[in-house]
Amino acid sequence: MGTIQRFPHSAKAAATNPLKMSQPLGAALAFLGVDRCMPLFHGSQGCTAFGLVLLVRHFREAIPLQTTAMDQVSTILGGYENLEQAVRTIHERNAPALIGVATTGVTETKGEDMAGQYSLFRQRNPALAGLKLVFANTPDFSGGFEDGFSAAVTGIVEEVVQPSETTVKGQINVLAGCHLSPGDVEELRDIIESFGLSPIFLPDLSLSMSGRQPDDFTATSLGGVTVEQIASMGASELTLVVGEHMRVAAAALELKTDVRSVFFDRLTGLEASDRLVRTLSELSGRPVPAKLRRQRETLVDGMLDGHFFYSRKRIAVALEPDLLYAVTSFLADMGAEVIAAVSPTQTAVLEKLKAATVMVGDHSDVETLARDADLIVSNSHGRQGAARIGVPLHRMGLPMFDRLGAGLKVHVGYRGTRELLFEIGNLFLSREMDHDEHGHAHGHPHGDGHEHGQHCGSGSCGCSAG
């Protein structure tokens, strides 16, 4: 084991091949999980164009996203006029159920007073009193994707959720962090519903971003949690909070509704999934359904089959903080060594990471730290560095523009953990099998300069079993 360095920032002045994505983009994604929503960036139009292209490339879906189109003059004089005009235009053209406004570096540097602009808008537009409007402060120059996502969800909770006198039996809330893909949310829904409970996800990307085939063209998001459902979250029995970055939103929700919340720092891995299942079983008073029992059994079996290939493997992981935590923890569960965990931003969850080096950095830092690694786990941007140092890349997170079905990957619950286990395990397995062919059959030394893992042993790893 290496020495544990407590996440130093890399001392560079130039971020090289950045891992970080900005706050407004995270906010946009959260807003996209609300039905008939239009996210709006308060900034110059490039801010929106870049974010839009990134999300389009990842999800392969049309992405509704608008801009207040700040120009030089409005940037200097103040952008309220642009904001009001944008909101009114969007309302007239598309009549969305919610408009989610995220600020950018431009408006935050100017210091636009968003709370003030909100009241001013309400004052000047009494006719639009029914329009749901969420303003989130998401400067590009601080925090990152997760923080923006968190700010938007918190904003939605504060604007839309209503306290309730009564409780609806079996209704539960799920604050779903941005490390959950649409596929993950779908999986969670399956699990929760299998206990006879009815979940309200905030946001619910599984309904809006997992590949819709609408009957007509809509300019807003299509599918997702409805504003009415969000309003009714106060009547739930319990809130499941998934991800460290959902804590603030969870606090806001509890404060507003008195609904008790249960926190999950991750849902990937056997024990993490066990805890979820136990919680749901206790809450519903129902036994664990046969399907989940079978899934658990196969996960345990998969861990037994797969651990040969994971043990002592040296892995570098670079992802958004909560996903980074979920993945590094899972890899540690499997006996792998996380030699480097690189996060784009500084957050509390980094304290909990099990890794030899934890660092706030970029893809070029990964490239340096992963030189003798067996695997890099990161987003598609990691491919350039991984290719240069000849280490295989397993793609996770966002953006994932060079793979199909990026949004539908599942890595939560017994089934999702099993899928992740097999995907990464197969990468190791295929490399060992290839080595075996070259090494044993032709007597060549291993050509890739790796010292570890070169001897497959006699049957223990299974590669010479057949």
Place this chain on the structure above:
Amino acid sequence: MLQEKLQDVFNEPGCSTNQAKSEKERKKGCSKALKPGAAAGGCAYDGAMIALQPIADAAHLVHGPIACLGNSWDNRGTKSSGSQLYRTGFTTDMSELDIIHGGEKKLYKAIKEIVQQYDPPAVFVYQTCVPAMIGDDIEAVCKFAAKKLGKPVIPVMAPGFVGSKNLGNKLAGETLLDHVIGTVEPEVTTPTDICIVGEYNLAGELWLVKPLLDEIGIRILSCISGDGRYNEVAQAHRARLTMVVCSQALVNVGRKMQERWGIPYFEGSFYGVSDMSDTLRTMARMLVERGADKAIIDRTEGVIAREESRVWRRLEPYKPRFDGKRVLLFTGGVKSWSMVTALEGAGLTIVGTSTKKSTKEDKERIKKMKGEEFHQWDDLKPRDIYKMLRDSEADIMMSGGRSQFIALKAKVPWLDLNQERHTPYAGYDGIVNLCEEIDKTLSNPIWRQVRLAAPWDMKPDAKPDARPVGA
């Protein structure tokens, strides 16, 4: 400074839109005020980056908060035959503290790090909105860094909020004129050296054209900026002729090179058979006018004759397959015009095209050729495009990536004509590639399947292959 530059760019006399305007109109500039809540498209910084980033061996450093580069790097299909440094994303990733204290020191440090680690022939530094707002003097930092580090460090003054992507292209051109072109002398020059402006080598398109030029004996001294090298761009002033490919974006470069160094320019296109031949002919003629050996005209005619007959022969098999197929074309001005003629040559029918980026003359030209009933849209709403496709007014849509889902959600074939595609469409071979791509998607068996009703929606007596939508 920047204001003067903007005025200058707006006044561009080489711009055909400007020529049609009164002096007063011209002064107002060409950047239309964007409508908040209904605007789309990139900003000036985006445009500047698009124009310069294909200079492959230079480092491109974005001075700004993370959004400007973090959300956008590694997303264009421009190709390089050598250095890959242009694909590395560099940014100062400005934080709150940089905004309070100013980002100049960090910027200098970043430039220094890049020079020390990568030793590029030059560093381009892109100004973005936030440092422009807090008053970081990027030009001064670049000047200082250049002196200190002994390398060209070039400020690209195109912060996003000054205008559109197109304006950013022009500002990038100005940057090259101010700081790059004319700073390096070529070792050898020939009477047939040319400079190509506004060609970005997307999907390797330049490489479909270059062999033909080689064969004729025309040398690309510099291409601005596809598959470009910094020193080649810096030598552009020794070209004998400039070809401006995307005239809307970089005509200012062609005109000012003429003004400064007496290099004549022409506007041409590599898209479509006849446009391609015209381009080669014009090149040869103009080079001969400037003293090149007359023999290149014969060689050009020889190449054109051979290539044209080859391309028509290769397009022949597509004609019966394309018979009756209708295309909806949504792309910028000149490109769509070149494409129209090429696609019609292959037997397709074009039902309409967007003219958002076309000049008045372009529009007139199309009207004259195609008649009044041919659709030209300045601005068509996504919902209307969707409806047109759904109602089967076209069999395929060709556009940029942003509108692909309008077609795909309407379950109609779609083909990418813009920067993210992987197939080159330039030159004679490019047109064949394009027809192959169209044929491939039109004849894909998925179209029948995806239009089938779900089992639970099917009427009991309906035939299983009945087309439920847009039939």
